[in-house]
Amino acid sequence: MNEHHIISYRKLTGIWLVLLLLTALTVAITRVELGGYKVLAALTIACAKAGLVIAFFMHMKYEGRLLRWLLFLALLTLAIFIGLTFFDVLYR
Amino acid sequence: MSNAQPPQASFWNDTGRSGIAAWIFSTDHKRIGLLYLYSTFGFFLTGVLLGLLLRIELIAPGRTIVGPQTYNALFTVHGVVMIFLFILPSFPGAFGNLVMPIQVGARDVAFPRLNLLSWWLYIIGAVIVLVSLFTGGGAPDTGWTFYVPFSARTGTNVSLAVFGVFIIGFSAILTGLNFITTIHRLRAPGMTWDRLPLFTWSLYATAWVQVLATPILAITLVLVMAERLLGTGLFDPARGGDPLMYQHLFWIYSHPAVYIMILPAMGVISDIIPVFSRKPIFGYKMIAFSSLAIAAAGSLVWGHHMFTSGMSDTAVLVFSFLTFIVAIPSAIKVFNWVSTLYRGSISLEAPMLFALSFILLFSIGGLSGLILGAAATDVHVHDTHFVVGHFHYVMFGGSGFAFFAAMHYWLPKFYGRRYAEKPALLAWALMFTGFNLLYFTMQVLGMKGMPRRYYDYLPEFASLNLLATVGSWILAAGLVIMLVNLFRGLRGGVPFEGNPWGGATLEWSVATPPPTENFEEEPLVTHGPYDFEGMGKP
Ligand code: HEM
Numbered sequence: 001m002n003e004h005h006i007i008s009y010r011k012l013t014g015i016w017l018v019l020l021l022l023t024a025l026t027v028a029i030t031r032v033e034l035g036g037y038k039v040l041a042a043l044t045i046a047c048a049k050a051g052l053v054i055a056f057f058m059h060m061k062y063e064g065r066l067l068r069w070l071l072f073l074a075l076l077t078l079a080i081f082i083g084l085t086f087f088d089v090l091y092r
Numbered sequence: 093m094s095n096a097q098p099p100q101a102s103f104w105n106d107t108g109r110s111g112i113a114a115w116i117f118s119t120d121h122k123r124i125g126l127l128y129l130y131s132t133f134g135f136f137l138t139g140v141l142l143g144l145l146l147r148i149e150l151i152a153p154g155r156t157i158v159g160p161q162t163y164n165a166l167f168t169v170h171g172v173v174m175i176f177l178f179i180l181p182s183f184p185g186a187f188g189n190l191v192m193p194i195q196v197g198a199r200d201v202a203f204p205r206l207n208l209l210s211w212w213l214y215i216i217g218a219v220i221v222l223v224s225l226f227t228g229g230g231a232p233d234t235g236w237t238f239y240v241p242f243s244a245r246t247g248t249n250v251s252l253a254v255f256g257v258f259i260i261g262f263s264a265i266l267t268g269l270n271f272i273t274t275i276h277r278l279r280a281p282g283m284t285w286d287r288l289p290l291f292t293w294s295l296y297a298t299a300w301v302q303v304l305a306t307p308i309l310a311i312t313l314v315l316v317m318a319e320r321l322l323g324t325g326l327f328d329p330a331r332g333g334d335p336l337m338y339q340h341l342f343w344i345y346s347h348p349a350v351y352i353m354i355l356p357a358m359g360v361i362s363d364i365i366p367v368f369s370r371k372p373i374f375g376y377k378m379i380a381f382s383s384l385a386i387a388a389a390g391s392l393v394w395g396h397h398m399f400t401s402g403m404s405d406t407a408v409l410v411f412s413f414l415t416f417i418v419a420i421p422s423a424i425k426v427f428n429w430v431s432t433l434y435r436g437s438i439s440l441e442a443p444m445l446f447a448l449s450f451i452l453l454f455s456i457g458g459l460s461g462l463i464l465g466a467a468a469t470d471v472h473v474h475d476t477h478f479v480v481g482h483f484h485y486v487m488f489g490g491s492g493f494a495f496f497a498a499m500h501y502w503l504p505k506f507y508g509r510r511y512a513e514k515p516a517l518l519a520w521a522l523m524f525t526g527f528n529l530l531y532f533t534m535q536v537l538g539m540k541g542m543p544r545r546y547y548d549y550l551p552e553f554a555s556l557n558l559l560a561t562v563g564s565w566i567l568a569a570g571l572v573i574m575l576v577n578l579f580r581g582l583r584g585g586v587p588f589e590g591n592p593w594g595g596a597t598l599e600w601s602v603a604t605p606p607p608t609e610n611f612e613e614e615p616l617v618t619h620g621p622y623d624f625e626g627m628g629k630p
Contacts, residue, residue: 073304074304077304077391080392081308081344081391084392084395084410084411085337085340085407087395087404087406087407087410087411088336088340088395088403088404088406088407089404090404090406091404091405091406091407092402092403092404
C-alpha cells in the first residue's frame with residue numbers, strides 16, 4: 001500500500017490529452033442551446049475531469065483505503081452542498 | 093492517583109529559550125493555548141469597545157457620536173473582529189489547546205509545529221485585517237457578511253480585509269486537522285471513545301466542521317477578491333452571474349461556522365455541570381452523539397439566512413424543514429444538562445453560575461432562532477434588531493458565557509493561582525443583568541420593527557434604545573470586574589492546588605500547573621470522565 005507507484009509518462013500524457021479534449025468539449029457545448037441541461041452537462045464534464053486528476057495525478061487510484069475514504073467524505077460533503085443549492089436554482 | 097510525586101517542572105519554568113521567544117516559538121500546546129487566549133481575548137475586548145460605541149450612537153435618535161458611514165464601518169469591524177478574530181478561533185485555539193491533549197492523556201497534540209503555525213497564521217491574518225482598516229479606502233462597511241453586489245463595488249478596503257480572513261481560515265483548517273489526528277491517534281491506553289470527556293468530543297465534531305467547511309469560505313472570499321480586482325462578473329446578473337450564489341457560498345460556510353462557535357461551548361458546559369452537581373452526566377452517549385448530529389445537520393441549513401433574498405420557494409421549504417431538525421440534537425443537550433442537575437448536590441461557584449446562565453441564555457437564543465427558522469415569521473423580523481438580539485444570545489450568552497465559565501474553571505489549573513470568589517459572583521450578576529437588559533430589549537425593538545445596521549431610528553424606539561444602552565454599560569461594568577479579578581487572582585491570588593472541585597477528567601490528575609510533558613508516565617485510564625466514585629480507586 002505504501003510502495004511508490006510510478007505512472008508512465010505515456011499514461012500521464014494520455015490523461016492530459018483527455019483533459020484537454022474535455023476542456024474543448026466544455027467550450028464547445030456553450031455554443032449549443034441546451035436550456036436547463038447546460039448546468040448538468042458542464043458539471044458532468046467537470047466531474048469527469050476532476051475524477052481523472054484525482055485518480056491519476058493525485059495518485060488516489062493507488063492509495064490505501066483510509067485516504068480514499070477521507071477523500072470520498074470530503075467529496076460527498078461537497079456534493080451535498082452543491083446538491084442542496086439546486087433546490088434554489090432549479091425552482092427559482 | 094497519588095500526589096506524592098516529586099515536584100515536576102511546570103510548563104511555566106521549563107524552557108530552552110528566554111523572553112518572548114520562549115512563547116511565540118514554543119510548540120508546547122499549553123503555551124500555544126495561552127497565546128491564543130491572550131490574542132483572542134484581546135480582540136474580544138476590542139470588539140466590546142466597538143460594540144459599546146455602537147450602543148452609544150443608538151442611545152438617542154439622530155446623530156449622536158458618529159455619522160452613517162462611520163457607523164457602517166463600526167458594525168462591520170465589530171462583527172468581523174468578534175466572529176473571525178474572537179469567537180471562531182478562541183475555543184479550539186485557547187481551551188482546545190490548553191485542555192484537550194491532557195484530557196485524552198497525550199503529551200502534546202499530534203503535530204506541535206503545525207499547531208504553532210496555526211497560531212502564526214491567525215496572527216498574520218489578524219494583522220492584515222487590522223491593516224485593512226487604516227489603508228486603501230478605509231475600514232470595510234459591508235457588514236461582516238461581505239454581501240455582493242455592495243462588497244464588489246464599495247470603495248472601502250474590502251479586498252485586504254477579506255484576504256486577512258482568508259488566511260485565518262487556513263489557521264482553522266490546520267487546527268482542525270491537528271485535533272482530529274490527536275483524538276484518533278494519541279489517546280492514552282484505556283481512553284476509549286466512550287471515556288472521552290465531552291469537551292473533547294465536542295472539539296472532535298468541531299474539528300470536522302473546521303476541516304470540511306472552512307475551504308468553502310476561502311473559495312468564496314477569493315471569488316469576492318476576483319470580482320473586485322479582475323471584474324469576473326461571477327455575481328453580476330448583467331453578465332450572466334448570480335448574486336444569490338454569493339449568499340449560498342457564504343452561508344454554506346458561515347452557518348456551520350456558528351457550530352464551530354457553539355459546539356465547544358456546549359462541551360465546556362457538559363464538563364462543568366456534572367462536576368458542580370457531584371453527579372455523573374445524564375445521557376453521556378446522547379450528548380456525544382448530538383455533537384456529531386449538530387455538526388452534520390447544522391451544515392445543511394444555511395438557506396435559512398436567505399428566506400427573503402428571492403431564493404426559490406422550494407428551497408425555502410427545504411431549508412426551513414432542515415433548520416427545525418437541528419433543534420432536536422440541541423434540545424437533547426439542554427434536557428440532558430437539566431437532568432444532570434436533577435437531585436444533584438449543586439454548588440453555585442463561579443464556573444457553575446456561568447454554566448447555568450449559558451443554559452438559559454442559549455435556550456432563549458435557540459428558541460428565538462426557531463422564530464427565524466420558520467419562513468412565515470422570518471419574513472417579518474428579518475434584518476431587524478430581533479436578529480441582532482438572537483445571535484448575541486447564542487454567540488455571547490451562549491459561547492461567550494461558556495468562555496467565561498471555562499476561564500473560571502480551567503485557568504486556575506494552568507496558573508496555579510485562583511481568583512477571589514466574591515468579585516467573580518458580583519461580576520457574573522452584573523453581566524447577566526446587563527446582558528438581558530441589552531439584548532432582550534433589542535429583540536423587543538426588532539419585533540416592533542426597528543431594522544438593524546442603521547445609525548438612526550424613528551423617535552418611537554427611543555426609550556427602549558436608551559434602556560438597551562444602559563444595559564450595555566452594566567454588562568461592561570461586570571466584564572471589567574471579572575477581568576480585574578481574574579488578572580489579579582491568576583497572578584497573585586491564593587495558590588490553587590490539587591483538585592478542589594473534584595473533577596474526574598484527566599487534567600485534574602496532573603500537577604498544578606501541569607508539567608511540560610503533562611504526565612510523568614503515560615496514564616492508564618480506568619474510569620469514565622464523570623465517574624466520581626471510580627476516580628479515587630487505582
Ligand atoms: C458588550 C458587548 C457587545 C455589544 C454592546 C454589542 C453591540 C452590538 C450592536 C448594537 C450591534 C448591531 C449594530 C446594528 O445592526 O445596527 C452588534 C452587531 C453584531 N455583533 Fe455585537 N455586541 C457585543 C458583543 C458581541 C459579541 C461577544 C459578539 C460575537 C461573539 C458580537 C457579534 C456581533 C455581530 C456578528 C454583529 C453583526 C454585525 C453586522 O451587522 O455585520 N457582538 N453588536
